[in-house]
Amino acid sequence: MSYQSELYQQVILDHNKNPRNFRELTDGTHSCDGKNPLCGDEMTIYLNINDDGIIDDISFQGSGCAISKSSTSMMTTNLKGKSVDEARVMFEEFHKMILGEFDPETQEHHLGKLTIFMGVREFPSRTKCATLPWHTLACALDKKQETSTED
Amino acid sequence: MSNPNKTVSASLDVDKIRQDFPMLSKRINGKPLVYLDNGATTQKPLSVIKRMERFDTEEYATVRRGAYQLGEMATNTYEETRKKLARFLGVEDARQIIFTSGTTQSINLVAYSFGKKYIQSGDEVMISNMEHHANIIPWQTMCEERGATLKIIPINDAGELIMEDYDRLLSSKTKIVAITHVSNALGTINPVKEIVSKAHAVGAKVLLDGAQSTPHMKVDLQDIDCDFYAFSGHKIYGPSGIGVLYGKYELLKEMPPYVTGGEMINVVTLEKTTYAKPPARFEGGTPPITQVIGLGEAVDYLTNIGIEKIDAYERELLAYGTKVLSEIPGLRIIGTAKHKASIISFVLESVHPHDVITLLDQDLVAVRGGHHCAQPVMTRFCVPATTRASMSFYNKYEEIDALAAGIRKVQEVFA
Numbered sequence: 001m002s003y004q005s006e007l008y009q010q011v012i013l014d015h016n017k018n019p020r021n022f023r024e025l026t027d028g029t030h031s032c033d034g035k036n037p038l039c040g041d042e043m044t045i046y047l048n049i050n051d052d053g054i055i056d057d058i059s060f061q062g063s064g065c066a067i068s069k070s071s072t073s074m075m076t077t078n079l080k081g082k083s084v085d086e087a088r089v090m091f092e093e094f095h096k097m098i099l100g101e102f103d104p105e106t107q108e109h110h111l112g113k114l115t116i117f118m119g120v121r122e123f124p125s126r127t128k129c130a131t132l133p134w135h136t137l138a139c140a141l142d143k144k145q146e147t148s149t150e151d
Numbered sequence: 152m153s154n155p156n157k158t159v160s161a162s163l164d165v166d167k168i169r170q171d172f173p174m175l176s177k178r179i180n181g182k183p184l185v186y187l188d189n190g191a192t193t194q195k196p197l198s199v200i201k202r203m204e205r206f207d208t209e210e211y212a213t214v215r216r217g218a219y220q221l222g223e224m225a226t227n228t229y230e231e232t233r234k235k236l237a238r239f240l241g242v243e244d245a246r247q248i249i250f251t252s253g254t255t256q257s258i259n260l261v262a263y264s265f266g267k268k269y270i271q272s273g274d275e276v277m278i279s280n281m282e283h284h285a286n287i288i289p290w291q292t293m294c295e296e297r298g299a300t301l302k303i304i305p306i307n308d309a310g311e312l313i314m315e316d317y318d319r320l321l322s323s324k325t326k327i328v329a330i331t332h333v334s335n336a337l338g339t340i341n342p343v344k345e346i347v348s349k350a351h352a353v354g355a356k357v358l359l360d361g362a363q364s365t366p367h368m369k370v371d372l373q374d375i376d377c378d379f380y381a382f383s384g385h386k387i388y389g390p391s392g393i394g395v396l397y398g399k400y401e402l403l404k405e406m407p408p409y410v411t412g413g414e415m416i417n418v419v420t421l422e423k424t425t426y427a428k429p430p431a432r433f434e435g436g437t438p439p440i441t442q443v444i445g446l447g448e449a450v451d452y453l454t455n456i457g458i459e460k461i462d463a464y465e466r467e468l469l470a471y472g473t474k475v476l477s478e479i480p481g482l483r484i485i486g487t488a489k490h491k492a493s494i495i496s497f498v499l500e501s502v503h504p505h506d507v508i509t510l511l512d513q514d515l516v517a518v519r520g521g522h523h524c525a526q527p528v529m530t531r532f533c534v535p536a537t538t539r540a541s542m543s544f545y546n547k548y549e550e551i552d553a554l555a556a557g558i559r560k561v562q563e564v565f566a
Contacts, residue, residue, distance in 0.1 A: 007509065008564055016565075017501075039505055040522055040535035063535060065503035066565070126509060 006119035007126070008066065015070035020077050021059040028057070033146040034136030036128050041068045045136045053084045065129050071117060072133035078112055084141060086110065091134045098127045162460045169545050171196040171452075185516040185550045190335055190363060190494055190523075190541030193388045195449070202448035203390065203441050214440055215414055215431070229440060232447035233430070236395055239450045240380065241371035246400055249430040250438050253394035254362040255285040257381030258329070260396055260433060261358050262289035264406040265327060265379075269356075272298030275324040277355075279304040279312055279341075280531055281334045284524040286360045290329055299326070306531060310337035310486040318349065325355040327378075332364035336525040336537070337486030338469075338494030340364070347377050356402065362386055366543070367465055367492040369458045378402055384442060389449030393442035396433070403429035410435040461544040465493040468542045472551045476540075479558055485537050493542040496523075499558065502565045504538040510564060511557045518554065 025031070025046030033044050043062025050056050058076045063069075079087050093109050096102030097118055104115045120130045128149040139147035169175045174194040177184045186194060206228070212221040214229040230245075237245040251257045270276070276290050276299050294301045302325070304317045312330075321328075328350045333340050347357045358379035364370055365382040372380055379398045385391035398406075408415055408426055415435035417425040426432045453461065472495050476482055481500035499507060504520030511518060519539045522529045529536060540554055 008506070013565065038521070040526075040529070042535075065505040067506070123509060126505065129505065 007123060009116055009119070011074075011113070011116055012066065012070040015073040016066035019060075019069055019073040021073065021080075022061065023059045024061055025057060025059045028059075030140040030143065032136050032140035032144055034062075034132050034139065034148070035146070036064070036068070036132050036149045038149070039065065039068075039129065041065060041129065041132055043068070043072055043133065043136060045072070045133060045140050047137075047140055049084060055079050055082055055084065055087060060133065064132070065126075067117075067120065067126055067129035068132050071130045074114055074116075075133045075137065078114055079137075087137065087141070090114070091138055094134055095131055097121070098130050163456070163464045163544060165464070165545065165547055168456070169547075171198065172545055173197055173200070175545060179515055182515045185514070185553045187540040187542060187546065187550065187554060188517045188519050189366070189543040189546075190386070190539060191519050192385045192391065193366060193543060194545070195388055195390070195445075196452050198452055199389060199445050199448045203445040206441050206444045211441070213437060225440065229438075229443055232443050235447045235450055239370075239454070240395075240397055241373045242397060243373075244400055246428070246430055247397055247403065249396040249398065249403075249433045250443055251381075251394045251396050251433075252392055252439070253383040253385070254360060254381045255394075257379075257394055257396035258286055258358065258360065259289045260409040261327075261379050261381075261398070262293040262329075264409045264433075265356070265402070266293040266297055266299075268406050270294075270297040270299050270326055273324065274299040274326045275302050275322070276300070277302045277304060277317075277320060277325055277328040277330075279330050280306045280527055281310065281312070281337060281339060282329070282331055282525065282527070283335050283360065283362070284526070285362075286329055286331060286358075287527070300324075304330070306339075306528075309488050310334065310339045310528075310532075311488045312339075312341055312346075314342070314345070317346070321349060321353050321355065323353055325350065325353055327356045327358060329358040329360070331360040331362075332370070332380075333361075333367065333492045333494075334486065334525075334528070335363045335494070336496055336523040336528045336539070337488065338491040338496065339486060339488040340368075340490040340492055342490075343375050343377065347375060351376070363492060363494070368462045372397055384446040384449065387446075387449055388452060389446040390439075390442040392439045393446050395446075398429070400429065403433070406432075408432050408435060412436045456544070464544050465542060468544075468546060468548070468551065469493040469495070471548055472540065472542060472554075475551055475555045476558070479555060479562075481562060482558065485532050485534065494539060495541075496537040496539045498534050498537050499562065499565075502561060504536040506565070507538045507558070507561050510561045511554070514553065514557050514560075516550075516554055516557045 028046040028048045030047040041064030046059045048057040060072050100121045172194045212225040214226040233248045234245040236248045302320045305313050350357045356378040359377045361382035366387045384393040412435040485496040508520035521536050
């Protein structure tokens, strides 16, 4: 017998175990430290954005639960090569999807495989785990140094 | 997993006791609730729920104000509860029992009021590395305001206070030592009598945080001889929003009020106020009357079962839980003190506590995951958080088996 879960799907577990782009970006153009003080999750997002506003490279480092780690990992794989404007649209859609205010099953979206996190809607105590990387991304794009889910 | 003892305990009929707690028979989707978060809050026996209902439906009026019959009867019940709490703590003089909103307010009251009266610039206040935030921040704030220095007693790898360091840190500069009786994050039972006698030897006062001790063991304040003792109603099977501060009368009577307002005064003119004597001085405003009555009933419930019996059974549960969880590969117990209450904190290799609790919750196993409002403890043990099972006398061996089985399932998911 094992746990059947909408939340912990294989893709999520895989990204938790083998996070992609899990490294520091020493020559990046943007970075931000994100914290979830309730959980103790901490992560840094690094970006390298070129003159055309395209995300050439994106990476992260930090520690956290499976949801925050896999959400960050998948965010990085989905944002590479996208423009800053596209990233902001995806942040908006992802955030609303987690809050249950946006339904990618019926509405047009730009989230790709990130819709796998839709299950987090059913776990209100875990929504901040999934959205932490996106808040940290927005903070990095705004050229701020740090952010917190409690701000 | 077979266990020859199952729910059999020499002195407690746990199955019968469980019938006293309506929440314990709760089922969701056919699954029974396995409630192992008693360190956060305990479930209430029906007697407490019914007593509060009866008070609200038949006896309710405000206390210490009305001269009418109903008000006097309510006041009488309220003050009798104060005496009951004094007896519960082994104290004779009930004027030393102050009703607060909980442990947090009790400690804040002392930090503010004792600090204002007795702490000068250059003085020292001592806490430990295992305190709940509620026994850290009030002292940090007070020290900052009074120009005092905060000293920290370190803890060893088992999660015990390093008493040699306590001896070394104590001096005539030490004005108050604020220590938890039982650690909420580690389960450690501290040697409070030794702490108190050593502090008194240098002229320091002692506050003990009893939030996690009062549910588990007989607390005799006459014997411990501490100067202040704080605990919460909702952790000893009573309602939330009510707690107790015990303080020695000779200290309380010199201390200024913490909250000012109604019913804590002697005479008020528009220019000046003289304050009532303790405990009224520290109970400004209308108190949580029904909650006080409920707390009294909770104390009766525990006393009727026998706190020593509770203690003995919970020790058995702790020993069983420690054994069963220790057998799980990749599980590390945080807090292995020689003397522990029935609290087991642990971490799993490569699974974060928040993932543990979310998955356990699917089998209705309720445990706490996080830093337990004790971040310095997490830092000390180099973990971001732990999962904590905190057991009560109403928990069964089978529930610990359910927890262990759940943990093994979590490990399968994350394998």
